[in-house]
Amino acid sequence: MVNLISNDVSKFEELYKFIHHLWATPVEVLFVFGIIWNEIGIPTMFGYVVLLLQVPLQLCFSKKFGAYRKNTMRWTDERVKLTNEILVGGQIVKMYRWEEALETVIHNTRKKEFKSIRKANRIRAINMAIYFSSVSLVSLATFGGSWLMGQTLSSANIFTILSLFGVLRNQVAAGLPSAIEKFSDSLIPSKCINRFMNLWKQTHAKTFEEHSTDMSKRISGSIIMD
Incomplete structure (x- = not known):
């Protein structure tokens, strides 16, 4: 629950800062396309081909980023769970001298978590490289097409x-x-939060089912009403 509050919920706050770009970007692209077409005509297509090629590339990166994020959350949850168990059972850990063994387990879990984070950061770095080079590539395609024509x-x-x-x-x-x-990035936390919020329903349904089964076992006779 602590991990849900500290990490997962913040993903939705980050999402709502950028969510309007999903509809505003296509509108702005079409609007700017009309202005540039009015300026130079057909060479606009050359630049827009390069520009629109970035979209499937970004979708591919998004899919990979989601997979890396899922792995990161899995190892983060595992690390937090292990740390919490060690803190709760600190006396037992000290009594049996399990410090080094548990330290190795947490270190290996953290190493796997870092590995997934590094992969996600590589995707983010490629996105930033595309961002800084996009204007140059699109301008080169547009002006090159204009020169060829x-x-x-x-x-x-x-x-x-x-x-x-x-x-x-x-x-x-x-x-x-x-x-x-x-x-x-918010899809995985939403599933975790949804599963946590529905946990009480599953527990309530299970308790009700056990209670109904227990009551049916207690009633061994039948009631006849005239």
Whole structure:
């Protein structure tokens, strides 16, 4: 329960900071597309192809991040459980001199937890690399396509397009991936919290079933009413 309150609930707070990017990003992408198309026409497609290729990549990263997060939570719960048991049974641990053995167990559990965290951080690092390089790649594709089509762009066109791509970078390469990451990050805690909240129902149903079975065993006769 302590782990649910201290770690799992905070994931929803982080999610609601980014959740609106899930619907705002497509709207902004279409709006900016119309403006850039009005400026340079067909070469807009070259840049948007590069931009939209990031979406399936982000979805793939989100799936992997969710799997790593699930493993991390499993090892975190195991470590917290072991630590709590050691603290509760401290006298027994000291009496049987189990300190070194239990320290090794917790150390190995923590090592597995760190391994999963490192994998998740690698995914996050790739996301950040895409974020910082997205404007350059999209601009290269757009202006390269414009050059191949023989168009001549003015400085006003170039700086307008760069500023618009800069706006999209915050949404497509930062806001949307963060929203997807936080959404996948909150799926596992939501299941844990839901299972914990429904625990009393399962206990109540089990108690009621045992009580009904016990009462049926006690009633051995029958009642006849005239």
